Amino acid sequence: xxxxxxxxxxxxxxxxxxxxxxxxxxxxxxxxxxxxxxxxxxxxxxxxxxxxxxxxxxxxxxxxxxxxxxxxxxxxxxxxxxxxxxxxxxxxxxxxxxxxxxxxxxxxxxxxxxxxxxxxxxxxxxxxxxxxxxxxxxxxxxxxxxxxxxxxxxxxxxxxxxxxxxxxxxxxxxxxxxxxxxxxxxxxxxxxxxxxxxxxxxxxxxxxxxxxxxxxxxxxxxxxxxxxxxxxxxxxxxxxxxxxxxxxxxxxxxxxxxxxxxxxxxxxxxxxxxxxxxxxxxxxxxxxxxxxxxxxxxxxxxxxxxxxxxxxxxxxxxxxxxxxxxxxxxxxxxxxxxxxxxxxxxxxxxxxxxxxxxxxxxxxxxxxxxxxxxxxxxxxxxxxxxxxxxxxxxxxxxxxxxxxxxxxxxxxxxxxxxxxxxxxxxx
Numbered sequence: 134x135x136x137x138x139x140x141x142x143x144x145x146x147x148x149x150x151x152x153x154x155x156x157x158x159x160x161x162x163x164x165x166x167x168x169x170x171x172x173x174x175x176x177x178x179x180x181x182x183x184x185x186x187x188x189x190x191x192x193x194x195x196x197x198x199x200x201x202x203x204x205x206x207x208x209x210x211x212x213x214x215x216x217x218x219x220x221x222x223x224x225x226x227x228x229x230x231x232x233x234x235x236x237x238x239x240x241x242x243x244x245x246x247x248x249x250x251x252x253x254x255x256x257x258x259x260x261x262x263x264x265x266x267x268x269x270x271x272x273x274x275x276x277x278x279x280x281x282x283x284x285x286x287x288x289x290x291x292x293x294x295x296x297x298x299x300x301x302x303x304x305x306x307x308x309x310x311x312x313x314x315x316x317x318x319x320x321x322x323x324x325x326x327x328x329x330x331x332x333x334x335x336x337x338x339x340x341x342x343x344x345x346x347x348x349x350x351x352x353x354x355x356x357x358x359x360x361x362x363x364x365x366x367x368x369x370x371x372x373x374x375x376x377x378x379x380x381x382x383x384x385x386x387x388x389x390x391x392x393x394x395x396x397x398x399x400x401x402x403x404x405x406x407x408x409x410x411x412x413x414x415x416x417x418x419x420x421x422x423x424x425x426x427x428x429x430x431x432x433x434x435x436x437x438x439x440x441x442x443x444x445x446x447x448x449x450x451x452x453x454x455x456x457x458x459x460x461x462x463x464x465x466x467x468x469x470x471x472x473x474x475x476x477x478x479x480x481x482x483x484x485x486x487x488x489x490x491x492x493x494x495x496x497x498x499x500x501x502x503x504x505x506x507x508x509x510x511x512x513x514x515x516x517x518x519x520x521x522x523x524x525x526x527x528x529x530x531x532x533x534x535x536x537x538x539x540x541x542x543x544x545x546x547x548x549x550x551x552x553x554x555x556x557x558x559x560x
Contacts, residue, residue: 137438139163139182139210141235143224144217144414145173147506148456148493152420153216154180155499156430165208167201169219174509177501183208190223198227205234212437214238214430216415218294222249236437239413240390247387248413249294251324254387255408261386263379264407266326280308287311289323290410302362304328329407331400333364336372336380337422339392339429341436345381347429347444348372349422351454352399357463365459367418368488369425369452376406389413392429421454424491451488457495457503458510465514 142153145168154164158180165183166176175184185204188196205213213235215221224237225245231237239245247253255265269283289303303323305311311325333353339346350373355366380395394416396409415429422429425448432442494503 139208140212141165141210143167143215144220146217149216149415151178151502153430160431179499212236221414244388248411254411257386258408263383269325286328288328329398331398334397334399335394336376337394340384347432349427351418357459363417365456365463367454371450420493425449425452453488453490456493458506
């Protein structure tokens with residue numbers, strides 16, 4: 134492959150950004166990474182030629198566009214690849230301008246919005262004959278009739294995918310938990326769905342002119358949160374013909390082009406698969422596909438530059454993939470659960486006894502990304518634990534302090550004793 138011009142990968146999610154950069158770097162393409170948040174860690178990797186931060190696209194859209202265009206011209210890049218939902222939304226908001234400068238690796242805004250808005254995705258999926266979870270429409274905590282009719286547990290998801298999501302997914306086991314969440318505004322503007330049992334299965338595809346150029350399938354073995362979330366451990370599976378057909382039918386109905394992951398919850402006991410969502414960008418287990426032999430970023434780059442990808446006929450089925458930082462988060466969740474019972478996905482817990490094992494980020498030739506992500510994750514968990522501990526301690530100290538007599542008002546002797554008794558009586 135000719136080295137050509139550089140690529141800007143937008144969005145910082147180490148287990149996604151670094152593998153995409155490594156793929157392109159190995160193909161001879163220079164890669165720059167753009168961050169959308171000051172909270173993002175700086176990524177250090179042999180595959181990344183440069184790292185820069187952009188102004189917040191939500192609060193400073195004009196500055197974001199001007200700086201990004203300046204960076205594109207400065208680096209000489211001819212392709213922009215958003216790899217997070219926040220990056221996808223930011224690019225979509227300035228699609229016409231950016232597309233006039235570089236090849237933007239995502240569809241036009243109208244198509245992107247169909248994927249970023251989960252309700253729209255599910256509506257189109259239902260129209261295309263794809264099984265979707267049952268949804269519950271609740272306006273507020275006074276919708277008691279609807280709440281009582283729910284089949285618990287239920288889950289809540291944000292309606293719109295974005296960088297500012299307060300949570301990815303939440304579980305509720307009882308009507309009281311839903312009512313409390315509604316009263317506290319915890320699930321404001323969220324979708325409430327039935328909880329679907331089974332394994333998390335992802336079907337990844339690169340779609341070009343309505344056709345599937347490359348496809349891959351993985352199954353989650355361990356997740357964070359443990360009841361269902363992102364993959365911590367996964368295995369490469371043979372492509373299921375029915376799931377592949379359903380995925381391509383849905384992506385065509387969405388008019389999607391480029392890479393995407395269609396996520397299902399598959400109940401192996403019944404054979405029923407239910408759509409969870411569509412990720413219209415590179416997914417968290419992208420390095421598993423790369424290590425198994427399906428090089429999605431290289432194929433996407435080739436298509437953008439008029440080349441025909443040489444996609445292999447198969448890939449390494451049975452390869453086990455593990456995300457170390459995610460495992461640390463999962464163990465932290467288990468240890469700090471304090472008796473809280475979540476609806477564990479028992480079907481997703483059986484670990485294959487054999488298979489080549491690979492790490493999401495670690496490689497001897499480029500060790501820093503894995504080490505720094507693990508270190509950053511540990512620091513954040515320690516900080517969150519310290520903050521939680523202080524929140525429990527400070528109210529107790531405040532309550533104790535409020536019971537202590539004020540020397541200015543209680544004085545000494547019998548009057549002081551009366552003052553103490555009065556405070557104790559009031560409290």
